[in-house]
Amino acid sequence: MPVLNLRTDFAPPGDLSEEMNAIGRRARAAARQIALAPAHTKDTALRLVSERLRAERDTILAENARDVEAARAAGQTQALIDRLTLDAGRLNAIADAVAKIGALPDPVGRQIAAFERPNGLLIERIAVPLGVIGVIFESRPNVTADAGALCLKAGNAAILRAGSDSHRSAMAIARVMRAGLEAAGLPGDAIQIVPTRDRAAVGAMLSGLDGGIDVIVPRGGRGLVERVQAEARVPVFAHLDGICHVYVAAGADLDMALKVVLNSKMRRTGICGAAETLLVDRACAETHLAPLVKALLDFGCAVRGDAATQAVDGRVTAASEADWRTEYLDAIIAVRVVDGLDAAIEHIETNGSHHTDAIITDDMAEATRFLAEVDSAIVTHNASTQFADGGEFGFGAEIGIATGRMHARGPVGVEQLTTFKYRVHGNGQTRP
Amino acid sequence: MPVLNLRTDFAPPGDLSEEMNAIGRRARAAARQIALAPAHTKDTALRLVSERLRAERDTILAENARDVEAARAAGQTQALIDRLTLDAGRLNAIADAVAKIGALPDPVGRQIAAFERPNGLLIERIAVPLGVIGVIFESRPNVTADAGALCLKAGNAAILRAGSDSHRSAMAIARVMRAGLEAAGLPGDAIQIVPTRDRAAVGAMLSGLDGGIDVIVPRGGRGLVERVQAEARVPVFAHLDGICHVYVAAGADLDMALKVVLNSKMRRTGICGAAETLLVDRACAETHLAPLVKALLDFGCAVRGDAATQAVDGRVTAASEADWRTEYLDAIIAVRVVDGLDAAIEHIETNGSHHTDAIITDDMAEATRFLAEVDSAIVTHNASTQFADGGEFGFGAEIGIATGRMHARGPVGVEQLTTFKYRVHGNGQTRP
Structure with a gap:
């Protein structure tokens, strides 16, 4: 089977940049709802996603087989094909990981600090979601589920961009996730996958989708991370090397x-x-x-x-x-x-x-x-x-390891996928 | 007195981009020393700076008078001249502010979290400085002292870029700060001022000085902040509007x-x-x-x-x-x-x-x-x-207010000028 031509799978056809910005707008709207979703609703969604990943096993593995066949036909390396290939055991592990993320403590709404001022104002610093997280990955189809689940757990919307080789597998997993979200009463747009192999979609994400993306997480080899770090106009959680x-x-x-x-x-x-x-x-x-x-x-x-x-x-x-x-x-x-x-x-x-x-x-x-x-x-x-691993640190799971100095450093778990706001409680205080 | 021609005050003359990168390299080297400086050494430096700002009053006010005269000759607005003008009272307030920053608790080395893993590893999350902070400001000369002192308190090096109008005043204040740092045994390069009015220096800072700047803080009007947010290739702590x-x-x-x-x-x-x-x-x-x-x-x-x-x-x-x-x-x-x-x-x-x-x-x-x-x-x-103010929040002072979602949000005090690292204490643990 030949590799699909670029964008033949993008429906409806249209200007790529506008399509991408529309994904960003839908993500932003979904992010507002997910940010306010109760912990139990998010956890229910993740449990349903986990169950459906098992229930839809045959469909997902069939789509994955098409990816693997195309990768073989394109002469990809055995290492890439190994990373790409799913089987029942690997799919169960993916479903387990999603369920485990659902069972983590909710990082949203934590009181990070609280202090009372001499004028009686009570100021709280409270964890809130970051917003919309763009994840760009290569051939491992499990990233769709892992990254989507971590973003959702922290109250964020996710825009996922799978590598060309894992496109069908990722689309199949993303469809299951959307169904799980909607079954829990959450907006399906909270986990979107970019429905095109066109590499220009990556450029659009790196430009921030006109305010539609708050942070980018690249998951893949050095080439990908280097491009993302060089071109991104939004913050990036990543490491280029682990020397x-x-x-x-x-x-x-x-x-x-x-x-x-x-x-x-x-x-x-x-x-x-x-x-x-x-x-x-x-x-x-x-x-x-x-x-x-x-x-x-x-x-x-x-x-x-x-x-x-x-x-x-x-x-x-x-x-x-x-x-x-x-x-x-x-x-x-x-x-x-x-x-x-x-x-x-x-x-x-x-x-x-x-x-x-x-x-x-x-x-x-x-x-x-x-x-x-x-x-x-x-x-x-x-x-x-x-x-050096989120699981070993007790974070339950991680979306990657960051060596940047801003916001997230080391293993990036659900806590690092939040930011904070200040809530100020008064009883009529005015500033002298 | 005419406004100085561009770059006549830049010595030695040379390629601007290389001069700026050299400032970045000196800042990076100083940052490593400042990051490890004990709290009492940083506080001594700030006390000495505060004292010298008072002792050097006549010199600073004379330089400021030249700035004011040049601004008048250039037909600047009365509002700008008001922001620009120093007098003994305002200079005392600047010295007081520096002393007050010195007296704040040290934000570096705080244990933000600590947890023990089942294998006996003790993992600590410890506050460490951000690195090198670039501050770009306009006509208020007090920003030189305020921003420099806040960066230093949090263990960072600062690269300050004063507006053309306040250039002489800022240079005079920065000289005093350098002397205070050196008298305390700290590297003078920890607080550098860009010694040119050339606007291209701002562009160089926004590009990150080839890795020499970790974060940019613009202090000024909407035009400055808008340019910085649009062009910066490094993270920015700022707000564009306060609606x-x-x-x-x-x-x-x-x-x-x-x-x-x-x-x-x-x-x-x-x-x-x-x-x-x-x-x-x-x-x-x-x-x-x-x-x-x-x-x-x-x-x-x-x-x-x-x-x-x-x-x-x-x-x-x-x-x-x-x-x-x-x-x-x-x-x-x-x-x-x-x-x-x-x-x-x-x-x-x-x-x-x-x-x-x-x-x-x-x-x-x-x-x-x-x-x-x-x-x-x-x-x-x-x-x-x-x-909405760092002082009112009890932060002692602030370098600005941020509306971005990453790392710092709301009043940016010394705590937000730090990041963190993980210290892992073991007794021979290996990963199974």
């Missing part, structure tokens, strides 16, 4: 260092929280470097090292300058010996991506300085970098 | 309504929290409308009204559609009778600017709905809209 470091300091217990370094690098090599660089304090290099390097090599990890690292094992190849700034997302690690804490911090600040960085040490003073001075979204002490 | 409403509901006590409406409109008409529109519930129009309108008129406020409002007093002129969306910043108010709470909310959501809106009523159910459904940064019940 995560583990620093083994002089005060590190070797057994703990071995365990945490191996886990940080090798538990899963393809996730953003995987370590890419190991820094070892020169003060403990004699005892710690060789065992760490050999353990990594024996575990199947390629090691690229500085001169000191190359000296400990013949299998180590030379690291280039570029290696210190490379996110391998693979079983490769760059290893360097540094002159103590200051040099480690300097290396991380110069080469890192402000995502997640770890120190291994039993010296609390050293750990405290590292946690304070490394300017990353997540800093860990004696713990694997692979804990 | 604030007071809704007098059927359940309103007339005496309270009179008091709060007059204060909201007339205490100061030129501030963003001043009311611009009065909405009166049709259910109480017979008793409340005429007294409210006559009180406003008698107080010297022009009233532009709908037909019902025009009927109660011959001095009322007809409101046009544009009046509902106009920020007068003057002794003018638009008045409209609406059919109850839903119509009031609909009017505010359609015409307002999401800044500050008030309801006057003794009916708690009605107040609760208004506070929930009006989607503004600040909503008040039985209290003047003119409380």
